[in-house]
Amino acid sequence: xxxxxxxxxxxxxxxxxxxxxxxxxxxxxxxxxxxxxxxxxxxxxxxxxxxxxxxxxxxxxxxxxxxxxxxxxxxxxxxxxxxxxxxxxxxxxxxxxxxxxxxxxxxxxxxxxxxxxxxxxxxxxxxxxxxx
Amino acid sequence: xxxxxxxxxxxxxxxxxxxxxxxxxxxxxxxxxxxxxxxxxxxxxxxxxxxxxxxxxxxxxxxxxxxxxxxxxxxxxxxxxxxxxxxxxxxxxxxxxxxxxxxxxxxxxxxxxxxxxxxxxxxxxxxxxxxxxxxxxxxxxxxxxxxxxxxxxxxxxxxxxxxxxxxxxxxxxxxxxxxxxxxxxxxxxxxxxxxxxxxxxxxxxxxxxxxxxxxxxxxxxxxxxxxxxxxxxxxxxxxxxxxxxxxxxxxxxxxxxxxxxxxxxxxxxxxxxxxxxxxxxxxxxxxxxxxxxxxxxxxxxxxxxxxxxxxxxxxxxxxxxxxxxxxxxxxxxxxxxxxxxxxxxxxxxxxxxxxxxxxxxxxxxxxxxxxxxxxxxxxxxxxxxxxxxxxxxxxxxxxxxxxxxxx
Numbered sequence: 001x002x003x004x005x006x007x008x009x010x011x012x013x014x015x016x017x018x019x020x021x022x023x024x025x026x027x028x029x030x031x032x033x034x035x036x037x038x039x040x041x042x043x044x045x046x047x048x049x050x051x052x053x054x055x056x057x058x059x060x061x062x063x064x065x066x067x068x069x070x071x072x073x074x075x076x077x078x079x080x081x082x083x084x085x086x087x088x089x090x091x092x093x094x095x096x097x098x099x100x101x102x103x104x105x106x107x108x109x110x111x112x113x114x115x116x117x118x119x120x121x122x123x124x125x126x127x128x129x130x131x132x
Numbered sequence: 133x134x135x136x137x138x139x140x141x142x143x144x145x146x147x148x149x150x151x152x153x154x155x156x157x158x159x160x161x162x163x164x165x166x167x168x169x170x171x172x173x174x175x176x177x178x179x180x181x182x183x184x185x186x187x188x189x190x191x192x193x194x195x196x197x198x199x200x201x202x203x204x205x206x207x208x209x210x211x212x213x214x215x216x217x218x219x220x221x222x223x224x225x226x227x228x229x230x231x232x233x234x235x236x237x238x239x240x241x242x243x244x245x246x247x248x249x250x251x252x253x254x255x256x257x258x259x260x261x262x263x264x265x266x267x268x269x270x271x272x273x274x275x276x277x278x279x280x281x282x283x284x285x286x287x288x289x290x291x292x293x294x295x296x297x298x299x300x301x302x303x304x305x306x307x308x309x310x311x312x313x314x315x316x317x318x319x320x321x322x323x324x325x326x327x328x329x330x331x332x333x334x335x336x337x338x339x340x341x342x343x344x345x346x347x348x349x350x351x352x353x354x355x356x357x358x359x360x361x362x363x364x365x366x367x368x369x370x371x372x373x374x375x376x377x378x379x380x381x382x383x384x385x386x387x388x389x390x391x392x393x394x395x396x397x398x399x400x401x402x403x404x405x406x407x408x409x410x411x412x413x414x415x416x417x418x419x420x421x422x423x424x425x426x427x428x429x430x431x432x433x434x435x436x437x438x439x440x441x442x443x444x445x446x447x448x449x450x451x452x453x454x455x456x457x458x459x460x461x462x463x464x465x466x467x468x469x470x471x472x473x474x475x476x477x478x479x480x481x482x483x484x485x486x487x488x489x490x491x492x493x494x495x496x497x498x499x500x501x502x503x504x505x506x507x508x509x510x511x512x513x514x515x516x517x518x519x520x521x522x523x524x525x526x527x528x529x530x531x532x533x534x535x536x537x538x539x
């Protein structure tokens with residue numbers, strides 16, 4: 001299968017690879033997928049004043065399209081509010097990266113990872129509010 | 133160190149045509165274009181003579197008693213189909229049971245499935261962790277309805293070589309025919325139809341530095357004489373077993389490829405074994421969490437199949453894109469299922485997704501091996517730095533204890 005130029009570019013030069021401090025209350029972590037399925041994504045966001053995503057990092061075990069999908073997601077997340085981030089849909093990733101049908105699940109996983117990271121952040125914030 | 137990119141290290145999928153093979157083929161595209169079945173003029177005679185010469189060379193390579201035992205086909209898939217369906221149809225009054233193994237090539241497995249729909253019973257023998265089927269397993273599976281056992285000489289993915297000689301003793305003793313898909317092992321490991329009591333064998337030119345589109349089926353003519361029903365109707369070529377005008381240039385190339393292996397096969401296997409071990413040890417000495425799939429003892433000399441834990445196979449192939457290899461990862465197949473061969477060995481899905489097959493061949497050099505080893509080392513490190521699983525492993529988290537969200 002031939003890859004689109006954008007997939008190759010992201011896979012070769014992935015943006016925002018790394019790890020944020022999971023215990024930081026301003027960090028939300030999403031870990032989705034399963035090793036047995038061949039892809040696992042961990043996406044992290046650090047949320048600043050006014051609910052704006054200041055930083056985003058990822059690590060992905062998966063094919064080039066999975067790496068590219070998560071790399072692109074972190075790029076898009078930075079500077080967005082949580083509400084804006086929630087609007088990112090897997091179809092946007094498919095279009096941007098020109099993913100073939102067999103790779104659509106990679107974009108779905110990226111959308112799940114975003115949602116899961118936002119959820120995690122909100123839960124942390126709720127827990128923090130409850131304890132103060 | 134000078135290497136030319138891209139590097140082809142996928143010789144289990146196909147092999148380049150040896151220039152000496154091409155040289156012998158070319159005249160048969162030009163002046164000697166006759167139909168080998170034309171009996172009435174010199175164009176036909178020249179073609180027929182060349183075909184018969186190729187037949188002799190191929191017969192010699194596999195230890196056949198007569199060149200008449202070689203039936204030319206379009207390739208091993210056709211040979212496998214003719215062998216299984218042709219034998220099943222001919223011997224159906226004798227029995228309806230066929231034995232094969234779960235790690236066979238799809239040409240065998242799918243032909244067996246078709247036969248099951250037609251009322252035959254097929255036993256798919258499991259394999260051990262190395263991918264081996266034992267002669268005892270075959271003995272126990274044979275019933276009074278068994279007509280055929282089909283087991284490959286060597287596996288295309290993991291390179292495991294089956295104990296055919298021991299299996300052939302059992303099938304001969306029980307009076308059951310033995311077919312082998314010998315495609316991967318021919319000229320690389322010992323193969324002799326007499327010594328191994330093989331009754332039918334599928335081979336193809338393009339895995340032995342010959343052209344694509346030509347193969348052969350060895351069909352034993354004595355002790356026992358094997359009969360089969362042709363699966364293609366037509367002019368009755370190849371003693372009625374395979375109709376269709378012969379691919380004369382292809383057959384000529386096939387013959388030359390066989391001749392080269394007769395003279396150089398042993399030496400070549402020793403060289404490929406050394407290159408393979410150099411590649412394997414350079415990788416495994418430098419990296420943790422790399423696993424060999426298949427057997428180290430009973431293995432094709434040029435094949436090594438490694439799982440790089442925490443790195444997905446397709447991402448790995450993309451990272452080393454100037455090197456042609458293949459992977460058992462689901463992402464490289466249209467089905468999104470990881471390799472059925474690796475699963476049959478009991479390799480977990482995680483490691484199956486992380487597998488890479490390196491297939492060394494005649495034209496690979498030591499410089500290429502060193503280049504590939506260095507590239508693999510750096511890319512595995514790079515991809516592991518990007519892998520959440522590697523990070524968790526480094527932190528001492530047992531990945532099996534994590535609740536994953538399967539999708």
